[in-house]
Amino acid sequence: MQQQLRWGEVRVRQPAGRGSGVATAPAHLVLPHHLQSRKTSPSEPTEWPIVGHLLSLAANIHNFHDWATGVLAGSGYNFEARLGLTGLRFFLTCDPSNVRHVFTANFANYPKGDKFTVIFDVLGGGIFNSDGESWRRQRVKTQTLLADPRFRAFTARCCRDKVARSLLPFLAHAADTGRPCDLSDVVLRLSFDMTCTLVFGVDPGCLATGLPVVPFMRATDDALETLFLRYITPMALWKLMRRLNVGPERKMAAARRAIDSFVAETVARRRADKAKDEGAAATDGDDDDSAAADLLSSFLSDEESSSTSDEFIRDTMVNFLVAGRDGIAVTLSWFFYLVSANPRVEQKLLGELSLVVAARNNNGGAAAGGSAADTTTSGSGAVTFDASETHSMAYLHAALCESLRLYPPIPFEHKTAAAADVLPSGKELEAGDQVLFFTYSMGRMEGVWGKDCAEFRPERWLTAEGRLRHEPPYRFFSFNAGPRTCLGKQMVFVQMKTVAAAVLWNFAVDVVTGHAVEPKLSIVLHMKNGLAVRVRRRDDVMGHGRS
Numbered sequence: 001m002q003q004q005l006r007w008g009e010v011r012v013r014q015p016a017g018r019g020s021g022v023a024t025a026p027a028h029l030v031l032p033h034h035l036q037s038r039k040t041s042p043s044e045p046t047e048w049p050i051v052g053h054l055l056s057l058a059a060n061i062h063n064f065h066d067w068a069t070g071v072l073a074g075s076g077y078n079f080e081a082r083l084g085l086t087g088l089r090f091f092l093t094c095d096p097s098n099v100r101h102v103f104t105a106n107f108a109n110y111p112k113g114d115k116f117t118v119i120f121d122v123l124g125g126g127i128f129n130s131d132g133e134s135w136r137r138q139r140v141k142t143q144t145l146l147a148d149p150r151f152r153a154f155t156a157r158c159c160r161d162k163v164a165r166s167l168l169p170f171l172a173h174a175a176d177t178g179r180p181c182d183l184s185d186v187v188l189r190l191s192f193d194m195t196c197t198l199v200f201g202v203d204p205g206c207l208a209t210g211l212p213v214v215p216f217m218r219a220t221d222d223a224l225e226t227l228f229l230r231y232i233t234p235m236a237l238w239k240l241m242r243r244l245n246v247g248p249e250r251k252m253a254a255a256r257r258a259i260d261s262f263v264a265e266t267v268a269r270r271r272a273d274k275a276k277d278e279g280a281a282a283t284d285g286d287d288d289d290s291a292a293a294d295l296l297s298s299f300l301s302d303e304e305s306s307s308t309s310d311e312f313i314r315d316t317m318v319n320f321l322v323a324g325r326d327g328i329a330v331t332l333s334w335f336f337y338l339v340s341a342n343p344r345v346e347q348k349l350l351g352e353l354s355l356v357v358a359a360r361n362n363n364g365g366a367a368a369g370g371s372a373a374d375t376t377t378s379g380s381g382a383v384t385f386d387a388s389e390t391h392s393m394a395y396l397h398a399a400l401c402e403s404l405r406l407y408p409p410i411p412f413e414h415k416t417a418a419a420a421d422v423l424p425s426g427k428e429l430e431a432g433d434q435v436l437f438f439t440y441s442m443g444r445m446e447g448v449w450g451k452d453c454a455e456f457r458p459e460r461w462l463t464a465e466g467r468l469r470h471e472p473p474y475r476f477f478s479f480n481a482g483p484r485t486c487l488g489k490q491m492v493f494v495q496m497k498t499v500a501a502a503v504l505w506n507f508a509v510d511v512v513t514g515h516a517v518e519p520k521l522s523i524v525l526h527m528k529n530g531l532a533v534r535v536r537r538r539d540d541v542m543g544h545g546r547s
């Protein structure tokens with residue numbers, strides 16, 4: 001029987017006198033270098049002639065994040081992916097020393113770059129999409145807006161109210177009917193409503209009864225989905241689709257129209273309200289202390305904003321929306337999934353919450369900084385927690401960090417070298433070389449997080465005294481590192497702890513048996529099949545309730 005040939009091997013005629021027929025010879029003996037398949041370790045994908053690593057990528061695309069993690073683990077945290085004759089190559093890394101170098105030490109050599117700006121055109125000239133002086137100015141302004149004590153108080157209040165008025169009643173209804181729900185959709189709607197309230201001062205009502213389709217939310221979903229396709233499609237091709245208004249680019253154009261018209265209407269309304277308020281204040285001779293604290297209002301009340309174009313305001317607000325809406329939702333989805341699979345952690349979280357409730361009861365029923373009536377029970381009779389109470393919950397904080405380590409909402413970061421450079425791992429980069437930093441993989445490397453790196457173990461974030469342990473951002477990279485570190489980190493913990501505490505205390509969350517939970521291939525680490533769960537009221541959970 002004729003022997004099956006492997007890729008990269010070729011049949012050669014046996015020289016006369018050594019028998020007839022064909023025999024196989026290693027490709028490197030007969031093919032030019034660029035036509036040979038190459039592989040230096042078993043975990044490394046094979047590099048085929050003409051297509052490079054594309055075949056391996058295509059074969060593993062359904063399991064991309066874990067496959068890439070295996071490749072990086074097997075190749076010492078660094079790997080160069082080459083896409084054959086396209087000439088494209090990407091250096092993949094999850095090496096903390098490379099992160100520290102690129103994001104901090106040699107930050108100036110790694111701007112977002114033109115490619116990012118072109119792909120993410122929906123972000124306009126906003127902070128995510130800018131470099132240099134424009135970025136620096138926007139960062140200072142954003143820092144000021146987010147650090148304003150009025151905005152912080154508004155964030156805590158909005159989140160607690162939304163949890164009490166929408167989330168807990170929704171879950172109570174799901175528990176009473178016993179029907180499963182997609183918790184990842186529920187928290188995405190919650191986070192979209194909260195983020196729109198904080199950014200625009202408008203709650204679009206995505207988490208209303210019946211979970212309605214909200215065109216503005218649908219438009220942002222469509223835009224994010226198309227952005228990922230742009231990332232993996234040759235630029236000339238998606239630009240052609242954009243010109244012809246076909247395929248995903250048609251969806252993107254419609255999404256942009258919907259986003260732009262929502263933002264334009266909201267900005268116009270707010271400018272009109274502001275003019276009215278100023279007119280009234282001039283008549284009364286009174287300054288308005290109760291002015292709205294959302295970011296758009298604060299932005300417009302700034303002196304300079306009267307000369308700021310509507311286009312720039314649109315870009316700024318869309319960037320805030322994109323920053324806020326997915327991170328919280330994605331983190332909470334994975335958090336509830338991990339907690340439901342780890343009863344030991346769940347019990348420790350309930351134990352920590354019991355102490356808060358006991359302290360509240362000793363205090364006459366009032367949470368610190370608020371009255372008992374508006375901070376402890378929602379309309380459905382469920383208990384909510386105030387930011388002043390969740391602030392001290394170190395174990396809950398640690399469990400959220402642990403979730404962010406294993407499932408970072410932004411699973412990879414992309415940088416292009418402006419000038420030639422040598423990375424600490426030894427990799428020599430030329431100007432224009434692209435580097436992909438695999439945050440998802442870094443959270444799963446034994447050399448970085450220890451032998452138990454695959455386990456969900458919040459204790460790794462705590463000192464022996466139970467205080468939070470600081471992890472440098474180049475190891476815990478979920479919020480980025482260096483001068484472009486996430487500006488929303490402090491506020492998202494306030495929001496996520498408020499949501500997580502209320503859900504955990506009032507409900508037991510069980511993932512529906514047989515439901516396959518896996519990451520989606522996207523620029524954001526959503527769940528591919530959602531998170532089908534059943535919720536039960538804690539009061540009804542025998543032998544599993546809180547102490």
Ligand code: HEM
Pocket residue numbers: 127128139142320323324325326327328331408409410413477478479480483484485486487488489491492
């Ligand atoms: C769990 C939730 C969140 C996570 C995991 C997260 C993570 C990140 C990451 C990885 C980046 C770097 C993105 C890049 O440059 O490619 C970033 C940037 C940023 N984040 Fe967040 N983020 C979250 C929530 C928020 C929220 C709620 C806000 C508030 C509006 C926010 C504001 C920002 C801003 C303004 C930047 C840009 C910083 C700059 O380029 O200088 N983030 N975030």
